[in-house]
Amino acid sequence: MVLFTALIRVLHARFHSPVDIVTSGPWSEPLLRGQPGVGEIMSLRSRKTPYWLSADQRRVVRRLRERGVGPTWFCDAGDAARHLLERAGIPEEFIVDVRDHSLLPGEHATEQWRRLAQVTPVAIAAPSGAGVIAAAVTTVGAPAAELRDTDLAAVTPGCHLDVSERQRSDLEAWLRARGLSATPLILIQVGNKRTMRRGLRRLAVNNKYWPNERWAEVLRHVRLQHPDHAIVMLGTGPEYELNQEVAALADIARVYNAADDLPVPRLVALLERAAGLITVDSGPAHAAAAVGCPLVVLFGKALPSLYRPWGTAGADVKVLCGRMAGEPEMLGIESSSVIAAWSNLRLRERDA
Numbered sequence: 560m561v562l563f564t565a566l567i568r569v570l571h572a573r574f575h576s577p578v579d580i581v582t583s584g585p586w587s588e589p590l591l592r593g594q595p596g597v598g599e600i601m602s603l604r605s606r607k608t609p610y611w612l613s614a615d616q617r618r619v620v621r622r623l624r625e626r627g628v629g630p631t632w633f634c635d636a637g638d639a640a641r642h643l644l645e646r647a648g649i650p651e652e653f654i655v656d657v658r659d660h661s662l663l664p665g666e667h668a669t670e671q672w673r674r675l676a677q678v679t680p681v682a683i684a685a686p687s688g689a690g691v692i693a694a695a696v697t698t699v700g701a702p703a704a705e706l707r708d709t710d711l712a713a714v715t716p717g718c719h720l721d722v723s724e725r726q727r728s729d730l731e732a733w734l735r736a737r738g739l740s741a742t743p744l745i746l747i748q749v750g751n752k753r754t755m756r757r758g759l760r761r762l763a764v765n766n767k768y769w770p771n772e773r774w775a776e777v778l779r780h781v782r783l784q785h786p787d788h789a790i791v792m793l794g795t796g797p798e799y800e801l802n803q804e805v806a807a808l809a810d811i812a813r814v815y816n817a818a819d820d821l822p823v824p825r826l827v828a829l830l831e832r833a834a835g836l837i838t839v840d841s842g843p844a845h846a847a848a849a850v851g852c853p854l855v856v857l858f859g860k861a862l863p864s865l866y867r868p869w870g871t872a873g874a875d876v877k878v879l880c881g882r883m884a885g886e887p888e889m890l891g892i893e894s895s896s897v898i899a900a901w902s903n904l905r906l907r908e909r910d911a
Contacts, residue, residue, distance in 0.1 A: 560587050561845035562866075564594065564718050566634065566672035571596025572714050573676065579626070581619055581643070586842065589823035594721055606639035616643060623647035630680040633657065634672075652682035668865050669717055677711070715871040718849040722831045723824075730828040737815065742789045745781055746829065746852075748838035749774050749805055750798035750818075766859040766889060767839045771801075773894040775808035777837060780898045782811040788834065793826065793843055794818030834906040837897065839889065844868045848876060853907055855879065855900045859889035875905040 560582070570578045577598025580591060588600050601619045610616050624647050631649050633641065633656045644654060655678045662671050734740045751767045781790060790813060792802040799818040806814045821829070830836065830847045836854040838844045844856045851872030856879070858866075863878045877900040881891025 560584075560590050561718050561720065561842065561849050562668045563634070563672060564591075564720065564849065565669035565716070566632070566676045567591075567594070567596050568714050568719060569673050569676035569711065570632070572711065581623075581640075583640075586823055590720075590827070590846075593723060595719070603640070606635070606637075610642065610646070619643060620646045623649065628653055630683050631655070632675060634675070650682065653680045655680050662865070665864055667867065667869060669869055673714075673716060717869040717871045718845060719871040720827055720846060720849040722828050722850060726824045726828040727831075730825055730832060733820075733825060739789050739791075739815070743785075743787060744829070744833040745785060745788045745790050746793055746833045746836040746838075746843075746847075747774070747778065747781075747790060748793045748836065748841055748843045750794050750801045751839055751841045767841070769839060769857055769889050769892065771805050771808055773897070774805045775810075776894040777897050777901070778805065778809035778814065779811055781837075781901065782809075782813075784902065785834075790814045791829070791833075792816045792818060793821060793829075793838075795821070834908075835901075835904055837901060840866065845870075848872075848874055851907070853904050855897060855904060857881075857889055857892050857897065858887070860887050874907070877901075877904055 567578050567580075578596050579599040579601070580587070580597060581601045581603070582588070582591075583603040583606050588602050591597050591600060599622075601622055603613070603615045603619060605613065605615075608616070620643055623643070628649055631644060631654045633644065633654055635641075636658065655675065657671075657675055660671070660675050660678060662668075663674075666674075731740060734742075749769070749771075778790060781788075790811075792806065792814065794802055794817075796819050799816060802816040802818050806816060817829075826843065827846055827850060830843065830852045831850040833847075833852055836843070836847045836852050838847070838854060838856055840856055840858045840861050844854060845868050847854045848868035848870030849872075851870060851874045853875040854868065855877045856868055858878060858880045863880060867878055868876050879892050879896055879900055881888050881893075881896075883891045
């Protein structure tokens with residue numbers, strides 16, 4: 560969803576109208592609400608639930624019908640949500656489907672979204688009408704003039720997230736309650752949803768797992784290198800216990816486990832505030848780049864050329880990849896490599 564901001568921003572520049580979003584999952588709405596160019600957000604709990612069992616799907620279809628027909632960008636790689644457009648009465652000639660515009664060799668995901676946003680549906684090849692929608696599942700827009708070169712030049716490539724004063728105030732109160740208001744911060748993201756699946760963390764499906772012992776070694780180095788910084792461990796509720804295990808192994812002072820108290824808006828504000836982040840390939844990695852937080856990111860099987868964090872603020876990003884038995888593998892990354900990358904990272908100054 561952070562990567563998706565690259566498409567939203569170009570559509571907004573092109574149509575000069577807010578982009579409405581149809582999406583699924585619990586993170587999209589709190590992440591995108593109030594972001595530049597974002598209009599109404601229509602959420603689905605599931606794209607795969609049978610239509611007659613899903614009140615959310617029926618509600619979204621009613622809303623799309625009320626909006627009327629307009630250019631639509633379908634951005635899902637599967638068919639699960641495609642029937643919603645048909646039920647809403649949106650003809651094929653108004654739809655730009657990402658599956659008709661394959662990724663180019665070496666292209667970054669944000670570049671693909673940026674390119675897709677410049678495609679014009681057949682039905683509106685000539686200017687007409689008004690209004691716009693965008694989404695992780697679908698993007699729908701209203702007819703408007705073609706994107707001018709000057710418009711595109713004003714949209715910096717990469718991901719971007721704004722942080723509101725309300726988010727900053729909430730974060731300040733949160734930090735003050737923990738005695739961290741005046742303290743420089745370093746963030747650590749150990750887990751991800753794959754890490755927390757049932758079973759051993761070293762199972763093949765958990766290809767973003769990096770051993771606790773290596774994390775502990777990295778934390779000890781960070782503490783030695785930055786004695787005045789607080790170390791905050793990020794995550795969601797299920798990752799709290801994992802963070803506790805790593806912190807216990809590190810056995811250093813001033814490590815704060817925040818995995819049970821980080822709603823998305825607060826997380827984004829925290830990333831904007833921090834000096835830097837060390838993380839596995841994850842959503843927080845992309846959000847960090849989108850708000851200008853320098854980071855070291857560990858990749859497993861995902862392609863860095865496709866998913867390297869890329870933000871409009873141009874923060875320093877160090878990407879680490881490992882190999883085992885000739886295959887990409889996060890377990891092939893040594894703790895010494897992470898420490899070296901962190902030592903060479905251009906951290907953000909506190910007042911920035």
